[in-house]
Amino acid sequence: MNFQPTEPFVPAPGLRGAHAQTIYASLVRPTRVPPLRRERRDLPDGDFVDLDTFDGPKGAPHVVVLHGLEGSSQAGYVTEVLRGAAKRGWGATAINFRSCSGEPNRLARAYHSGDTADTLLVMADVCERITGPMLAVGFSLGANVLCRLLEETGDQAPVVAAASISAPYDLDACCRKLDGGSGYHWLYRERFLRTLKSKARAKLQRFPGAFDGTRMEAARTIRGYDDVVTGPLHGFRDAEHYYREASSGPRLADIRRPTLLLSSADDPMLEAPVIPHSARDNPFLSVVLTEQGGHVGFVAGRVHRPYFWAEAQALAFFERVLAR
Numbered sequence: 640m641n642f643q644p645t646e647p648f649v650p651a652p653g654l655r656g657a658h659a660q661t662i663y664a665s666l667v668r669p670t671r672v673p674p675l676r677r678e679r680r681d682l683p684d685g686d687f688v689d690l691d692t693f694d695g696p697k698g699a700p701h702v703v704v705l706h707g708l709e710g711s712s713q714a715g716y717v718t719e720v721l722r723g724a725a726k727r728g729w730g731a732t733a734i735n736f737r738s739c740s741g742e743p744n745r746l747a748r749a750y751h752s753g754d755t756a757d758t759l760l761v762m763a764d765v766c767e768r769i770t771g772p773m774l775a776v777g778f779s780l781g782a783n784v785l786c787r788l789l790e791e792t793g794d795q796a797p798v799v800a801a802a803s804i805s806a807p808y809d810l811d812a813c814c815r816k817l818d819g820g821s822g823y824h825w826l827y828r829e830r831f832l833r834t835l836k837s838k839a840r841a842k843l844q845r846f847p848g849a850f851d852g853t854r855m856e857a858a859r860t861i862r863g864y865d866d867v868v869t870g871p872l873h874g875f876r877d878a879e880h881y882y883r884e885a886s887s888g889p890r891l892a893d894i895r896r897p898t899l900l901l902s903s904a905d906d907p908m909l910e911a912p913v914i915p916h917s918a919r920d921n922p923f924l925s926v927v928l929t930e931q932g933g934h935v936g937f938v939a940g941r942v943h944r945p946y947f948w949a950e951a952q953a954l955a956f957f958e959r960v961l962a963r
Contacts, residue, residue, distance in 0.1 A: 660933030668715025689740035695730035705781030753885025782806030808888030903932030
């Protein structure tokens, strides 16, 4: 399927830079949501994930939404999809990855960029209670998780279509970009490390010896943190092993569901090519690469009245697939 956007992306006046798009979008997206119910899904290993969900009428499509690094179901890009689904009469479920719902998870481990098992269980639950087609959209880290899930399940994927927005298809390159810069890159890096380290400290209090706390505190880069915390906690030797196994880019040829890959060439958190060139060889993939838009930005319209283009295109893509 070769999806063409319903309209070109034109940055809102005054927001033409990558950092302006990225930061403004993270600050101004409204977070109001349709009426939601909080559900807890207990997991086979004794842990849990929390979901925020609402149902559509019988036979309506249902959208599963995956958030980014240190995000949650309350992130503005998630709530934008929830509102769009409700407006169309669809149902939706926003997943909070382990430790991201506002309550610490039960185990020492948490979540990572290649962790598909929890999402697959949630999707299986959703499939059991809905009568219409299931769709999925992921943002940033959640987009990589979604692509890995589609790659692993192939022809058996539980969704009829998916959308990946600003995915870090090459995790090693993403960390190289985030860790190598100053200025805004320092800001992004410190923002992530602040919340990651705060959770890690709480983990050590509950699970002494789970990882090296001194090395964790000394880490000044995402790679350094992943080397001592994320990798070992989730069964990887180190950050390099984690990035190699979790990156979705090398396996995009395995996807067998119509999937939109939407990114901006000026994404400040990703190295070029932000979408692997090989993606265009898979007929199930629709590649939309804009010149501008930042990372999970894509703010169109006006500064005082923004229009969030990427979320709108993801929903339009789903409508196109369903119509076929």
